[in-house]
Amino acid sequence: MMLIDLANPTRFLSLTARILPWLAAATAIMLLIGLYQSAAAPDDYQQGATVKIMFIHVPNAWLSMFVWGVMSVAALGTLVWRHPLADVAAKTAAPIGAAFTFLALVTGSLWGRPMWGTYWEWDARLTSMLILFLMYLGLIALWRAVEDPSRAARAAAVLTLVGAINLPIIKFSVDWWNTLHQPASVFRMGGPTLDRAFLIPLLVMALAFSLLFVTLHLAAMRNEILRRRVRALQMMQATRQQAA
Amino acid sequence: MSLGPYASFIVTSYGIVAAVVLFLIVWIATDYRRQRERLRELEASGISRRSGRSAMDIQ
Numbered sequence: 001m002m003l004i005d006l007a008n009p010t011r012f013l014s015l016t017a018r019i020l021p022w023l024a025a026a027t028a029i030m031l032l033i034g035l036y037q038s039a040a041a042p043d044d045y046q047q048g049a050t051v052k053i054m055f056i057h058v059p060n061a062w063l064s065m066f067v068w069g070v071m072s073v074a075a076l077g078t079l080v081w082r083h084p085l086a087d088v089a090a091k092t093a094a095p096i097g098a099a100f101t102f103l104a105l106v107t108g109s110l111w112g113r114p115m116w117g118t119y120w121e122w123d124a125r126l127t128s129m130l131i132l133f134l135m136y137l138g139l140i141a142l143w144r145a146v147e148d149p150s151r152a153a154r155a156a157a158v159l160t161l162v163g164a165i166n167l168p169i170i171k172f173s174v175d176w177w178n179t180l181h182q183p184a185s186v187f188r189m190g191g192p193t194l195d196r197a198f199l200i201p202l203l204v205m206a207l208a209f210s211l212l213f214v215t216l217h218l219a220a221m222r223n224e225i226l227r228r229r230v231r232a233l234q235m236m237q238a239t240r241q242q243a244a
Numbered sequence: 245m246s247l248g249p250y251a252s253f254i255v256t257s258y259g260i261v262a263a264v265v266l267f268l269i270v271w272i273a274t275d276y277r278r279q280r281e282r283l284r285e286l287e288a289s290g291i292s293r294r295s296g297r298s299a300m301d302i303q
Contacts, residue, residue, distance in 0.1 A: 049248040053257045060261070099264050107257045114250040212265065219272045226279035233286040233293070240291075 007084050009225045016218045023215040030208035037201035044198070053111040055201050059209035061104035064132060065167050067097030067213065071139075072164045075157035085221070087153030088228075090160060091143050092220035096213060098136035105129055116180050124173035125181040128166060135163045149228065 034055070044051035071093050077086025108126070109119045120126065139156055146152035174183045185193045192199055247254050 043248070048250065049246070049254060050250045052247075052254050056257060056261045096268065099268055103261050103264055106260055110253045110257045110260075114253055216268055216272055219276065223272060223275045223279055226276070226283060229293070230279055230282045230286065233283070233291045237286065237289070237291045 009085065009088075012085060013222055013225060016222045020215065020218060020222075023211060023218065027208060027211040027215050030204065030211055034201060034205035034208045037204055041201050042197055047115060050111060050114050051198065053107055054198070055205045057104060057107040057111055058202055059206040060100045060107060061129070062206060063209055063213055064097060064101035064104050064129070065170060066210075067093050067100060068132065068136075068160070068164065068167060070217075071097065071160045075160040078153050078157040079161075085225075087149065087157070088221050088224045089217070090153070090156060091149075092224050093217055094136055094139045094143065096216050096220065098133065098140060100209075100213070101129065101133040101136055105133060112180070118180075121180050123179040123181065124177040125170065125179050128170045128173050132163075132166055132170060135159075135166065139163075149231075 038052055038055040041052065041055070043049050071090045074086045074090035074093070077083040078090065105126075108129075112121070113119045139159060142156050142159065143152050146155065171184075173179060174181050194202065
């Protein structure tokens with residue numbers, strides 16, 4: 001199916017109705033496998049059992065940036081291609097991205113206390129992630145502040161594209177500045193430095209959380225389309241009542 | 245499975261992730277039911293789309 005076919009909300013709803021149950025089932029299965037592998041993974045020789053926090057912290061951190069990337073593509077869809085579902089995708093991704101960013105910050109903090117001796121440090125990686133979280137909250141507030149969805153969409157799209165500057169800053173902050181946070185150990189030149197005993201559970205959990213995002217996002221987009229139909233019908237109802 | 249001296253940090257991390265994921269699922273599922281209910285009420289009151297098709301029609 002071409003992307004342009006999905007420009008029709010009714011066709012999009014039909015597609016989501018068919019694939020959402022399969023996606024939800026795949027998500028649940030991958031999460032169960034990932035959790036089992038995380039529990040069975042050996043202790044790290046330096047970190048001990050706290051390495052298990054990595055299996056939830058890293059997927060959430062990856063997704064916090066990936067979701068903003070999805071919103072940036074959707075922002076281009078709104079501003080350049082004027083795809084009818086682009087702003088629906090952007091609006092509904094923001095709360096989910098905010099949740100992933102919140103979880104990355106909280107689990108990182110809970111991992112940092114036993115490993116670094118502190119819950120928080122104002123270094124480049126942690127601060128840029130906090131800024132990402134605040135930008136998500138700002139976008140959500142913007143969507144709520146402007147009643148007309150099409151006007152809100154354009155303002156949010158511009159803000160999203162400006163905010164995308166933060167993504168390479170987060171990614172390369174550990175290389176550009178001195179930071180408590182460890183450098184990249186999976187997506188790096190020369191391949192991952194993680195042992196397979198940790199890498200495989202981590203990748204399974206990353207896949208599970210990615211499937212979770214796709215499932216939740218499609219379901220939230222379906223809700224938003226229905227919400228706009230409600231709004232359209234309420235406006236028709238108000239017009240009729242005024243005419244009567 | 246022994247989680248060592250930092251078990252509380254590990255369990256709290258997994259617990260918070262589970263709680264937030266569960267909250268997202270319940271929030272989205274509840275929102276879906278609410279929107280369908282509103283559409284049903286509006287259509288029951290005689291308001292219909294210009295196309296004449298039901299707002300819940302997805303075929």
